[in-house]
Amino acid sequence: MNCSQKHLVHFLSSVVTGTLDEESVRRRRGWSIRYITQDVCRAATNSKWKLPKHILLCATLRHLYRSKQLTTILSRLGHSETYDFSMELETATAKAFDEMRPT
Known part of the structure; x- marks a missing residue:
């Protein structure tokens, strides 16, 4: 801070x-x-x-509801990140876990 x-x-x-x-x-x-x-x-x-509150709300909405419309509404109101951002975050997280996995 x-x-x-x-x-x-x-x-x-x-x-x-x-x-x-x-x-x-x-x-x-x-x-x-x-x-x-x-x-x-x-x-x-x-x-x-990109602040923690907005990232976490976006990720939580995506995880619980998988609703692009709900995420878009909250994003336009300024309460969360965009649906596309949540998809990018989920993809990056999955790739990072794949790279950590022993072969």
């Missing part, structure tokens, strides 16, 4: 929880603030950054 992301997390923590106490933030709203921060970073970079 770079300096500007830390400042954003600190700002959002104080807005969401009303306190600057980091332990309180971690206990109460830590994950929510991280997800909001990832959404802000994605919007600020015009979806150029």
